[in-house]
Amino acid sequence: MTEDPRTGAARPEHQVRIGQGPRNRRELMVKVLWIGVWLIFLSSPVKDLVSGRHTTGATAGGAIGLAAFVTAYLTLVFRNIGRPWSPRVVVSLLAVLVVLAPLLTYTLGAAWIGLFVYLSVACGATLPVRAAFAAIPAATVAMYLVGLRWHEKPDETLLLVPLIGFAMVGVGQLISTTVELRKARATVAELAANEERLRLARDLHDLLGHSLSLITLKSELAGRMLPGHPEKAAQQVADIEQVSRQALVDVREAVTGYRRPRIAVEIAGTQVALTAAGVTAEVPAEPDLAGVAEEAESALAWALREAVTNVVRHSGADRCAVRLERRQTLDGPVLELSVEDNGSGGSGKGPGNGLTGLTERLEKAGGTLEAGRVKHGFRLVARVPTAPSGDVGSGA
Template identity: 85%
Template sequence: MTEDPRTGERRQEPQVRIGQGPGNRRELVVKSLWIGVWLIFLSSPVQDLTSGRHTTGGTVAGALGLTAFVVTYLSLVFRNMGRPFSPRTVVSMISVMAVLAPLLVYTLGPAWLGLFVYLSVACGATMPVRAAFWAIPAATVAMALVGLRWHEKPDVTLLLVPMIGFAMIGVGQLVRTTIELRKARATVAQLAANEERLRLARDLHDLLGHSLSLITLKSELAGRMLPDHPDKAAQQVADIEQVSRQALVDVREAVTGYRRARLGAELAGVQVALTAAGVTAEVPAEPALDGVPEESESALAWALREAVTNVVRHSGADRCLVQLTHRQTLDGALLELSVEDNGSGEAGGIPGNGLSGLMERLEKAGGTLEAGRIKHGFRLVARVPAAPAGDVGSGA
């Protein structure tokens, strides 16, 4: 993150997410530039084709061969960013490159030796590690042997081929490790959700098991007493009403405990959710909430959840800044939550159902909501009273 010296605003820089395909147009451009910059080694073959030193047939054949080589290379590398090809397809495409590279160099001249750099990169980035450790030296040896055809002495290109190839093995390992880490995080989140469901199921079973059994028993008794002893049946029905009311109170208390959003828990969950989605997050530590009403804390926690949900699902952002600040105003102490991202923001700037419901929730707690586009993304600011009503003198 950098700061604009003219406006003082924080500027979010584009980030290439490792091990994931491009999620939006900006990421596609960034990754395309990252891959395209290495096409500089094609300048020599292109210059050789346009120099006029070859026959018309040789120029056409060279252009077709170079096009096939570059298309194969780019298809292999671009696809490897998202869903890779099957191992058999990868081997087939690398085999095409392994045939075209020495053939073009042998027939057209030493200006084409740079093709072996792309062959080495493709081997290191897409092949299994053990196979790549054999394929890269083989490509280097092939380059040296074909270079003898034109009496070329070893130069820096001969060193670049193995160096870049083995470097790409490291990059490939990093990508695979990152993908496995994302899967592990998703699995941990799923297991945590399953454990929470099981705990809720156990609590509801403990709360309702006895009550429902008693209601069933008394309902059977009332049914048997109803023809001959309507007064006793009425007493059983009254008992059923009392038990059911108490069961309803117990369930409401249990569910309220589960549903009440806690700001500290939401901050921890936000960090995990944003990181799992590939968004670089700046999230504050658990704040001091002494004296903050439960309604204010809950409303702010729901605001944080809604804002981060929009960031993950709709914004296309790769950075998110969460800030929590105590402020003292003429109306009393306020707790302010700010969630800022560098994405595209809400479509058309029109608040969705989530923001409308969030605004109503904050108003019930005596708070306010501001949401809208900023210069480099979208910002949501929620404010709630940091002290109980009537305690105007307290503040941060």
């Protein structure tokens, strides 16, 4: 992770998300380039092959061996990131590297000693920690012994091979931790949703249990009174109507409170959604909602949810900044929500149903919505009125 100089927020590198495979062709190319750039250590074997110092048979054999080595290495390391190979495939590919690295170096010369670097990387990236801690020193010792065959003392490579191997062990542990963190985050989200369902079930039970019991009791009373006391039965029916109407009001309030989004909850969800999508998220802290009506807060929360959904699904952005600020306008004080990304802004065919619905929702709350492309991406601004600062404390 590095720091974005414009926002100061933590910014992931432009490689594929840690612990996950590429989602599109661009991420696939980035991943290929990132792995391929480390093939620079193969320059010495390639120069040795084209130098003409070997016989035709040795040159052909070396070329075939090098091609097999690189194929096995790339297949092993590239595919083992995200969704790993089975242990049997990993061992088979590692066996190819273990055989070819010392064989090619021993038979063709010291220029091939860099193959042990790739052997060490493969061991660190694919083997379990305990096995890697044994295999990497073994690869280092093998490189040293083969180097003696050519009277070579590979001082720098002797240090590089274990260091880069153990570094890959650390990277592997980071990937495993990240994958586990994603699973834990998904579990927490599921538990939160289940808890909210249980809350709604409890609320509906508490609201309807007493009302329905009372309606049942009064219905029975009305049925018994109807033949001889129609006036009293009519009173019981009137009571039933009143209880039913009140129960309906209580259920509507409970469901409305359940469905109404909150800014604080949506901000937390924004951080999770953008991070999971590989987008750098800059989100505000706990918002100050003094003087903001519930309907206005709900409208802003819907606007934030829709904007973040568009960023994740349509924009192709890798950075998104969310800001929530109080401003003074000609129409009075407002709470302004701004969501800006560096993506393409979608299809560009005009506002969709989501933005149209947001505009209508904000207008009902007395607010406004602005959305459109800016110089470096797309920006959505939603505003809702707030009470003047002097009226907040007085309850105006």
